[in-house]
Amino acid sequence: MKKNTLQYILLGLIEQKGMSGYDLKEVFKNEIGEFWQAEHSQIYPTLKKLEEKGWISSTITIVGTKLEKKVYSITPLGKEQVNDWLFNQPNELASFKDEFILKLYFIKENDQQAIQDILTEQQRLHRLKLEHLYARREVIFPEKKALNGDIGHYLILDHAINREQCTLTWIERTLASLPLE
């Protein structure tokens, strides 16, 4: 019954490399944000609980002369827990919530112009996102293939790009089929 996926993600990230709460937030922003997000207000309390359970431990590092940075590292118990999550716990399919398609559902045939407008706007948003993803891939993986230890990062980007391309293709196909009915 217990889920709490975020704690396992934090644990997995810390296992790769000792990190602070702030560092973790950056990873969400730069690497895995396409498939999971968390605010720092959720990250810090979760780290606290993980330390209480003995899955991670922390040491204070001083930045500059005063600023305290709490760097976490994984414990043997923590490693067991990540492995259990990775290999023993089934991952159910992601449950999506997308209000865009619901708006289409509600507008229906009585307003073709509105359908077209909403599809076009969604197309614009997905194009922007896709361009942004292409640009990032260009910077990080100029060879268009994974490097040394960054296969995970490459797969996530590739998966996100694939998702956007497919969504755009569907929107274009649907636009082309207008007027419906």
Add this chain to the structure above:
Amino acid sequence: MKKNTLQYILLGLIEQKGMSGYDLKEVFKNEIGEFWQAEHSQIYPTLKKLEEKGWISSTITIVGTKLEKKVYSITPLGKEQVNDWLFNQPNELASFKDEFILKLYFIKENDQQAIQDILTEQQRLHRLKLEHLYARREVIFPEKKALNGDIGHYLILDHAINREQCTLTWIERTLASLPLE
């Protein structure tokens, strides 16, 4: 700042046709569940609040001899609110959470067998889902095109099918590229 998307979805559904909380739950299960879900424990209190705001009104219908069924219908104020949501409020891109790709990210290059296992399992799940969607389309839209007033339903099914096909294609492509690195 205020969002509460669920209330607009309930409102939109009730606008199409007077419905009870139970009926609404069935629509989530049968029509729009691929892109939004809600339990009855969330639906009933939301309906109550909508009635308090005067966006919907209810009448009691008797089923059999005793069972009370509360059928809601939309008010003029409610219609205004749906329209405002549909046409004036921007719909941001859906934010996805998918632990499957994160597991791939964490496993990385050190265990090719595990990567293959997890991809194959995910492939199995998406194939099942896709077959299920095909079967439903066959039953509801045997002509493979939208009918009379069911364009919204058709678009949702079509979008869900497209999503599953694309995900499967990506999984197959990634499996074919193994071993990585």
Add this chain to the structure above:
DNA sequence: TCCAGCATGTAACGAGTTACATGATTCG
């Protein structure tokens, strides 16, 4: 010196899930 960014936390609230609780109806 000022400002963006580094760094960490808590509080309040809203959204969503699971469990608890009850009773009627319909069909085999």
Add this chain to the structure above:
DNA sequence: CGAATCATGTAACTCGTTACATGCTGGA
């Protein structure tokens, strides 16, 4: 007559977001 389904609600909890709150660092 029994089981699945129809029908409605509340309680307790977890998850997630926004806002509040504070202070340091590094570079222009």
